[in-house]
Each structure stands twice: as structure tokens, then as C-alpha cells.
Amino acid sequence: MSEAAITGKAPEVIWKSKSWCIGFILFLSFLLMALFAAEIAPYDPWARFEPYQPPGSEHILGTNDMGHDILSELIYGSRASLLAGFGAAILATFIGTLVGLAAGYFKGMTDEALMGITDIFLMIPQIPLIIVLAAFLRPSLYLIAIIMGLLWWTSTARVVRSKTLQVREMGYVQAARSLGFSDPHIILTDVLPNILYVIMPKFLLAIASAMIAEASISFLGLGDITMKSWGMMINNAFNRGGFINGYWWWYLTPGLCITLFVLCVVLMGCAFEEQENETMRLQ
Amino acid sequence: MTDPSCSDRPILVVAGLTVGFETAAGRVMAAEDVSFCLRQSETLALVGETGCGKSVVASAIMKLLPRNASVRGHAEFAGRDLLARSEKEMAEIRGKEIAIVFQNPSLALNPIIRIAEQVAEPLQVHEHASRHKSIKTAEEMLHRLGLGSREAHMYPFQFSGGMNQRAMIATSMILTPKVIIADEPSHGLDAGLVDETMKEMMKIKEQIGSSLLLITHDLTLARRFSERMAVMYCGEIVETGKSEEIFNKPLHPYTRALLDCLPERGFHPIPGSSPSMINPPAGCKFRPRCPHAGERCMKRPRIVEGAEKDCDREVRCWLY
Amino acid sequence: MVALFIIISMNFIIPRAMPGDELTNLLGEDVTITDSTIVELRHEMGLDRTWTEQYLDYWWKILHLDLGYSFHLHSDVSRIIVSRIKWTLLLALPSILLGAMAGTVLGALAGWDGRNAGRKIQTLLLLAVYCTPPYFLCLLALYLFSFKLDLFPMKGFYITGSTLDIAHHVFLPILVMTLFSLSRNYMIMRGSVIQEKSSLYAAFARAKGLYNEEILFRHVFRNALLPIITLLAMDFGFMLSGALFIEIVFSMNGMGNLIYDSLLARDYPVLQGSFLIITIMAVSANMLADLLYSRFDPRVKW
Numbered sequence: 001m002s003e004a005a006i007t008g009k010a011p012e013v014i015w016k017s018k019s020w021c022i023g024f025i026l027f028l029s030f031l032l033m034a035l036f037a038a039e040i041a042p043y044d045p046w047a048r049f050e051p052y053q054p055p056g057s058e059h060i061l062g063t064n065d066m067g068h069d070i071l072s073e074l075i076y077g078s079r080a081s082l083l084a085g086f087g088a089a090i091l092a093t094f095i096g097t098l099v100g101l102a103a104g105y106f107k108g109m110t111d112e113a114l115m116g117i118t119d120i121f122l123m124i125p126q127i128p129l130i131i132v133l134a135a136f137l138r139p140s141l142y143l144i145a146i147i148m149g150l151l152w153w154t155s156t157a158r159v160v161r162s163k164t165l166q167v168r169e170m171g172y173v174q175a176a177r178s179l180g181f182s183d184p185h186i187i188l189t190d191v192l193p194n195i196l197y198v199i200m201p202k203f204l205l206a207i208a209s210a211m212i213a214e215a216s217i218s219f220l221g222l223g224d225i226t227m228k229s230w231g232m233m234i235n236n237a238f239n240r241g242g243f244i245n246g247y248w249w250w251y252l253t254p255g256l257c258i259t260l261f262v263l264c265v266v267l268m269g270c271a272f273e274e275q276e277n278e279t280m281r282l283q
Numbered sequence: 284m285t286d287p288s289c290s291d292r293p294i295l296v297v298a299g300l301t302v303g304f305e306t307a308a309g310r311v312m313a314a315e316d317v318s319f320c321l322r323q324s325e326t327l328a329l330v331g332e333t334g335c336g337k338s339v340v341a342s343a344i345m346k347l348l349p350r351n352a353s354v355r356g357h358a359e360f361a362g363r364d365l366l367a368r369s370e371k372e373m374a375e376i377r378g379k380e381i382a383i384v385f386q387n388p389s390l391a392l393n394p395i396i397r398i399a400e401q402v403a404e405p406l407q408v409h410e411h412a413s414r415h416k417s418i419k420t421a422e423e424m425l426h427r428l429g430l431g432s433r434e435a436h437m438y439p440f441q442f443s444g445g446m447n448q449r450a451m452i453a454t455s456m457i458l459t460p461k462v463i464i465a466d467e468p469s470h471g472l473d474a475g476l477v478d479e480t481m482k483e484m485m486k487i488k489e490q491i492g493s494s495l496l497l498i499t500h501d502l503t504l505a506r507r508f509s510e511r512m513a514v515m516y517c518g519e520i521v522e523t524g525k526s527e528e529i530f531n532k533p534l535h536p537y538t539r540a541l542l543d544c545l546p547e548r549g550f551h552p553i554p555g556s557s558p559s560m561i562n563p564p565a566g567c568k569f570r571p572r573c574p575h576a577g578e579r580c581m582k583r584p585r586i587v588e589g590a591e592k593d594c595d596r597e598v599r600c601w602l603y
Numbered sequence: 604m605v606a607l608f609i610i611i612s613m614n615f616i617i618p619r620a621m622p623g624d625e626l627t628n629l630l631g632e633d634v635t636i637t638d639s640t641i642v643e644l645r646h647e648m649g650l651d652r653t654w655t656e657q658y659l660d661y662w663w664k665i666l667h668l669d670l671g672y673s674f675h676l677h678s679d680v681s682r683i684i685v686s687r688i689k690w691t692l693l694l695a696l697p698s699i700l701l702g703a704m705a706g707t708v709l710g711a712l713a714g715w716d717g718r719n720a721g722r723k724i725q726t727l728l729l730l731a732v733y734c735t736p737p738y739f740l741c742l743l744a745l746y747l748f749s750f751k752l753d754l755f756p757m758k759g760f761y762i763t764g765s766t767l768d769i770a771h772h773v774f775l776p777i778l779v780m781t782l783f784s785l786s787r788n789y790m791i792m793r794g795s796v797i798q799e800k801s802s803l804y805a806a807f808a809r810a811k812g813l814y815n816e817e818i819l820f821r822h823v824f825r826n827a828l829l830p831i832i833t834l835l836a837m838d839f840g841f842m843l844s845g846a847l848f849i850e851i852v853f854s855m856n857g858m859g860n861l862i863y864d865s866l867l868a869r870d871y872p873v874l875q876g877s878f879l880i881i882t883i884m885a886v887s888a889n890m891l892a893d894l895l896y897s898r899f900d901p902r903v904k905w
Contacts, residue, residue, distance in 0.1 A: 345810060347806065371814060374813065374814035377809070377811060378810065378812030379812055385803065385806075385807055385810070390802075390804065392807070393822050393826065394804070394826075395825060395899070395902070396822070404808075404811060404813075404821070405812060408811070408817065409812055438901050438902070440901075
């Protein structure tokens with residue numbers, strides 16, 4: 001029963017989880033919003049209209065001090081924020097999985113060396129480093145995503161490693177090794193599918209952290225000005241008088257969007273973890 | 284439906300205990316119409332194959348089953364039905380009047396708390412004893428079971444299975460309960476150690492005068508240490524009586540087959556396989572594997588008391 | 604310890620390896636100086652010596668707690684940092700401690716029995732807090748309580764300097780920080796307790812006669828706490844970065860704001876000095892985490 005649960009049955013059960021369903025629906029909506037921004041947004045976010053307009057019939061969320069329509073900014077902003085989030089998360093998960101697999105599968109010296117490197121990376125204070133690098137280098141959004149990815153792979157690596165260590169000792173892996181299959185082949189066909197359920201929640205949480213981090217950096221004014229991410233919108237609000245003057249529509253909606261997106265990602269991640277726990281319990 | 288030999292000094296009377304579980308695969312009848320009684324100071328062994336429902340019966344009596352279990356029947360202890368009591372009332376009885384020793388000692392103990400503290404816990408919780416005094420008492424109890432004061436302050440992960448088992452026994456006996464339920468006390472121990480541990484346990488049991496419900500799949504162990512025995516099959520009790528008598532003259536076909544499995548009787552396996560608990564056979568549950576099966580066995584047999592002129596015996600079989 | 608060495612060295616290498624003139628990188632872009640002064644400064648800062656000599660000099664200075672001089676703020680970096688760090692500690696320490704205590708206890712209770720509606724709402728609310736970007740919540744809190752309701756002052760640590768005044772000023776920031784710390788601890792503790800409560804030792808504790816919350820607080824709590832201990836120790840190490848955004852939004856003059864201002868002014872000596880301090884704190888916190896964990900989980904010592 002355990003092998004079956006690991007190798008295939010699990011995905012069907014996840015649809016029963018409420019948190020997964022809500023999270024997934026929200027996730028999809030945001031994704032669609034980002035993909036079809038051009039169709040959904042009422043105006044071009046860079047087009048200028050009458051500034052300082054409060055929410056009204058023509059501009060549902062009003063306009064900011066430059067006369068940009070905030071709703072359009074919001075919809076297009078999803079692209080930037082999601083891009084940063086996904087980019088960083090994909091990179092971090094990729095590196096983390098590689099490191100974790102190698103360390104867990106080959107053990108010995110490889111393991112020691114890789115874990116040593118992981119420990120060093122773990123101790124680097126991430127936000128300050130990103131801030132310092134952003135200040136020195138003034139990077140574009142893509143570079144920010146890459147930097148975040150390069151810093152965050154550690155927690156994925158740890159988790160992948162411990163799961164790999166576990167899976168490695170299982171019967172079918174031992175059998176494959178004794179039959180003479182090459183290591184890369186075993187890793188890809190036997191080990192990897194079973195680790196997916198551990199990687200997924202980490203991936204989702206990485207997206208969440210990356211989004212918040214990108215928003216934070218943009219808030220400090222270090223982000224990519226050319227791309228209007230949600231964080232940049234809040235930064236604008238803070239720096240250009242939106243906050244002091246009480247123009248809540250400038251920053252409330254992007255903030256809510258970030259929160260909601262992170263929420264749905266966290267919900268999905270939690271659903272995965274609950275699922276994993278159930279499988280473990282039944283074993 | 285009561286045990287005839289229980290007319291004098293019964294301490295725990297289980298009547299018509301039926302336990303069902305709602306699972307994703309269907310409704311599992313783990314125990315059906317189980318009745319037995321435990322007399323004062325005696326040892327009753329509940330024997331059967333793994334998965335026949337013995338542990339479920341024990342947990343049901345103590346109301347320790349998970350929420351998806353439905354329990355019917357009665358378990359009378361000290362004049363009141365345990366199954367009707369609230370969680371709070373049960374919490375006062377557990378550990379103090381009825382104690383249970385779980386099957387997996389190494390997992391049943393909290394890995395990050397010292398042994399002595401865990402053994403002392405019932406004293407602190409039930410009698411509000413001071414930490415110092417309760418630990419002293421715990422150390423004494425552990426000493427009687429062969430664990431010195433150095434070991435008493437170690438952690439469960441440093442102990443072997445046998446040592447953990449003894450720690451659990453100490454925990455269960457520290458408040459001198461009236462009934463002790465031991466679930467597979469020989470689990471995971473080598474033969475020599477089993478003997479030693481059981482002897483220690485019986486010694487202390489005699490001293491404090493409690494009754495023991497010994498749950499085991501090891502027939503030889505049951506024979507050695509119990510006065511009476513109840514044989515379970517597929518959630519039902521099929522035969523009850525004095526242990527020695529059952530060994531000499533087993534009445535139920537299952538009991539006979541079970542004894543035949545023993546090495547000293549030839550190692551004959553029982554034909555067929557254990558029935559499913561979700562779709563059990565109609566009528567007598569042993570019918571598919573019984574050499575004496577007949578037409579009437581399509582109907583569930585009733586219990587015959589005093590079968591074959593043995594007034595202590597009860598059998599659930601149409602042969603009698 | 605090796606990590607500490609590496610990171611401090613990195614701090615040395617980065618400004619020198621960065622694009623642009625070393626002197627600018629080390630002094631900051633906001634500084635205007637004449638050409639002759641440049642030569643003098645180069646000599647004083649040792650930039651005309653070999654890298655090895657500079658490196659050794661760097662270490663010497665650090666061990667003497669000389670972190671350089673900020674031309675922008677006209678003061679020794681070390682003195683600036685010391686004066687600011689105590690404010691950050693005032694903000695961060697109570698928040699971490701309160702958030703830890705409240706978060707773990709509430710989270711444990713929620714994980715133990717989350718069936719009633721009140722608990723569910725509580726979990727949902729704290730989940731929302733957990734997902735909100737920190738500074739956004741600060742903005743909202745500031746807007747609501749200071750702007751609209753005028754209950755609390757909007758910026759700074761004090762006006763009159765009296766204890767009550769300081770308390771009045773730090774109340775809101777500490778509240779928000781505590782809320783964040785609480786929400787994270789809550790979510791993790793809740794998950795941990797949910798996992799642990801189905802274990803056999805919890806069942807055995809119940810069989811011994813422990814009733815409900817007794818099982819939780821005598822047994823499950825300790826076991827469920829283990830994964831959080833490491834996190835809490837790390838919190839202390841990353842205290843400064845945690846307080847960063849709160850200080851910026853609430854305009855409080857702690858280390859966080861120092862970093863932000865020096866960032867805008869390109870005051871690199873201060874940045875480097877602050878970064879160094881942060882790193883040292885992070886590494887010490889890591890060591891503290893390991894130490895603390897082994898004290899709580901006896902299995903680890905072996």
C-alpha cells in the first residue's frame with residue numbers, strides 16, 4: 001500500500017482537500033490575470049490620464065500622481081510580481097533539488113561537502129544581502145529573481161536530501177542498483193518521482209517568499225522601475241505622497257493582491273504537506 | 284450472556300462488545316458480540332492470530348479508540364458500565380484502576396523525557412504527588428523490574444526494547460491498579476527475556492493483587508502464565524475455559540487447528556486464509572476452513588455453556 | 604566559525620571587486636573631495652598598498668572594533684552603530700519573545716483541538732497575517748491607528764524622552780512585529796502539534812489517565828516545539844533585518860533605518876559595517892540554535 005501511495009495514487013486525493021481547491025482556484029485566476037493582462041486591463045498602464053482621481057466609473061481604482069490608471073497597473077503588475085516569484089522559485093528549487101539529490105544519493109564526501117556549502121549559505125542574512133547587492137548593482141527584475149533563486153535553494157536542498165536518504169534505502173531502489181542500472185537512471189526514474197511530493201510544497205513556499213521579498217525590495221526603491229510590480233506600486237504610494245494624503249486606493253489593492261496570492265500559494269503548499277502526512281500515517 | 288465461572292468475584296465483565304470502524308474501504312467489524320469476564324486476582328489470556336481483534340477489544344474497554352469507531356455493548360467495572368462514562372471519568376480510571384501496557388514499548392514512551400519521569404507521571408497526575416516523591420517511588424518500581432537508578436534517568440531511545448517494555452510495566456503497576464491489560468508483552472523480545480519479564484510482572488501482580496488480561500498470539504505463553512483463556516477468531520470469541528484444559532482438550536475446530544500449528548504438535552498450518560473483516564463469511568466465521576463444516580454452519584452458532592461436561596467451558600460451535 | 608571567516612572576508616572583497624573606483628566604493632558616492640585629498644585618503648585608507656597588506660590591516664581594524672569612518676554622517680561607524688542598535692533591540696527583543704510565547708501556546712492549542720469555530724477563525728486570520736508582506740501590514744496599522752484614529756504617534760522613538768512617551772511610541776511597531784512573529788510561530792506550531800498528536804506516546808499518555816490539555820502540555824508540546832527552537836534562535840540572529848521594514852515605515856531611528864538611509868546616500872562604510880554586524884549576529888545565532896536544540900532534544904547529543 002505504501003509503494004502505491006507513493007508512486008501514483010496521491011494526486012487524486014488532493015482534490016478532496018478544501019484548502020487545495022480554494023488555493024488552486026485563486027492561483028489560476030492570478031495566473032490568467034497575468035497572462036491575459038492585455039485583454040483584461042481597461043487601459044495601458046503607462047498611458048496618462050488626469051492624475052489624482054479617486055475611484056470612479058471611468059477609472060475603477062482611480063489614478064495616481066502620474067495619471068496612470070491604477071487598475072491597469074494592478075493587472076499588468078501581476079506579470080512582474082509573478083515573474084519574479086516564479087523565476088526565483090524555479091531557480092531555487094532546481095538548484096536545491098540537484099544539491100539535495102546528489103548529497104542524499106551519493107552520501108559520503110559529496111554529502112559532507114554539499115552540506116557544508118549549504119550551511120554557509122544558510123547563515124547569510126538574505127534580505128540584507130539582497131538589499132546591499134541591489135544597491136550596488138541596480139539590477140533588473142530578472143537579475144533580482146536570479147539572485148533570490150541563488151540564495152533560497154538551501155531549505156529545498158535539506159528537505160530533498162533527507163527524503164532522498166529515505167527513498168534510497170527502499171526496496172525498489174536497492175533492487176535497481178543490484179540489477180546494474182546506472183545511477184543517473186535510477187535517480188530519474190525511481191528516486192525523483194517520490195521526491196516530487198516533497199519538492200512541490202517547497203516550490204510553492206519559495207514562490208511566496210520570493211514575491212514578498214521582491215515586493216519588499218521594490219518598496220525600498222531598489223526594484224526594477226521599468227516594470228510595475230505590485231511592490232513598486234506600494235513604493236510609489238509611500239514615496240509620492242499617496243500615503244500621507246490618504247489615497248488608500250494607491251496601495252491597498254496591490255498589497256491585497258500580494259497577500260491573496262501568497263495566501264493561495266501557502267494553502268496549496270499546506271494541502272501538499274497534509275497529504276504527505278496522511279500518506280506517512282497510513283504507512 | 285455471561286461466563287458461568289464468573290459467579291464469584293468478577294472484577295470486569297464484558298458483555299456483547301461490538302466494535303466497528305468506518306474506513307474508506309468500508310465498514311470493518313473488528314469485534315462482534317465479545318463477552319468474557321475477568322475475576323479478581325486471576326490471569327485471563329485473550330489469544331488469537333494477529334488482526335483478530337484482540338487489541339481492539341482492549342482499547343475499546345478503555346475507551347481509547349479513535350473517533351471513527353462505533354462501540355456497542357457493556358463493560359462493567361466496579362459496578363458501572365465503562366462504555367457509558369465520560370472522557371473525564373475515564374481519565375480518572377485509566378492508569379489508576381485499569382492500566383494498559385501497549386504493544387510497541389519503544390514508540391509508546393516519549394523519546395525526549397526521562398524514563399523515571401514517565402513512570403512517575405501517573406502518581407503526579409492522579410495523586411498529585413510531589414515530583415521528588417513520585418520519582419523516588421518510580422525508581423523503586425523500576426528497581427524491582429531490574430532497572431537501576433542510573434538507567435532510570437536515561438531516555439527511552441537509549442534503552443533496548445526489553446528495557447522499555449519493563450519501564451512500561453513499571454508505569455502500569457505503579458498505582459496498584461485492579462486490572463492490568465498487557466497487549467502482546469512478548470512483542471519484539473527474545474525468548475529468554477520474555478520469560479524473565481513475564482515472571483517479574485507476575486510477581487508484582489501477585490503482590491499488589493490485581494487481575495491481568497493477557498493479550499497474546501503466543502499460545503505457549505498464554506498456557507504458562509494464565510489460569511483461563513479465551514480464544515478469538517475474526518472478531519469473535521470462539522472458546523473460553525481453563526487454559527490447561529483447553530490445551531489438553533480443545534473443543535472448537537479453530538482452537539484445535541491453532542494448537543496443531545505449534546511446533547511441538549507438528550507445525551500443521553491452518554488451511555485457507557484469514558477472512559476479510561469487511562466481508563466476513565456468512566454464519567460461522569470459521570466455516571470456510573473448518574473440516575467439520577456442515578449445512579447448519581451457515582447460521583451463526585450460539586454459545587454453548589458447560590460443553591462436554593466441563594462447567595468452566597464455553598464454545599461457539601454447532602458441534603456441541 | 605569557518606563560515607564567519609568567509610563572510611567577513613567577503614565583506615572585504617566586495618567593495619574592492621565591484622565595478623568603479625575603489626575609493627568611491629569605500630567612501631560612498633555622496634562625498635565631494637578635492638584631488639589632493641583623494642591622494643591623502645588613498646594613502647590613509649591603505650589603498651595604495653598591496654591587497655595582502657590591506658587584508659591584514661582590515662582584520663586588525665575589525666578586531667579593534669574600528670569599522671571605518673562615515674564621511675556622510677561625520678562619525679565613526681562603530682559609534683553610529685552602537686547608538687542605533689539599542690533602539691532596534693528595544694523593538695525587536697520584546698516582539699520576538701512575546702511572539703514566541705504567545706504563538707507557540709496558541710498554535711499548540713489550535714493544533715490540538717481546532718474544531719470549534721473560534722479556533723478556525725483564529726487560524727484563518729493568523730494565516731492571512733502570515734501571508735501579508737510585513738511592511739504592508741505596518742502601513743495599514745499606521746494608517747488606521749495613527750492617521751485616522753490618532754491613537755498613536757506616527758514616527759520616531761520619542762519626543763520628550765520619558766519612559767511613558769517612549770512606550771507610547773514603540774507600542775504600535777512592537778505590536779505589529781509581535782503579530783508577525785506570532786503568526787509564523789502559530790502556523791508552524793499548529794502543524795507540528797497536528798503531526799505529533801497522533802503519535803503512540805500521546806496515546807499512551809492518555810492511557811495513563813492524562814486528560815486532554817494535560818497530554819498536550821506535558822508531552823506533545825515539548826516534542827512539537829523542537830523544530831521551532833532552531834527558528835527562534837535564528838530570529839535573534841536576523842533581528843536586525845526583521846525590524847528593517849518596520850523601522851522604515853514607522854520612521855524609527857534604529858539600525859534598520861540606518862541601513863536604509865545609508866543605502867539611499869550610498870554611504871558604503873556604514874553599509875559595510877552594518878552588514879558585518881548582521882552577519883556576526885547571524886552566525887552566533889546559528890551556533891546558539893545548535894546549542895539550544897541539543898539541550899532540548901537529548902537524541903541529538905548522541
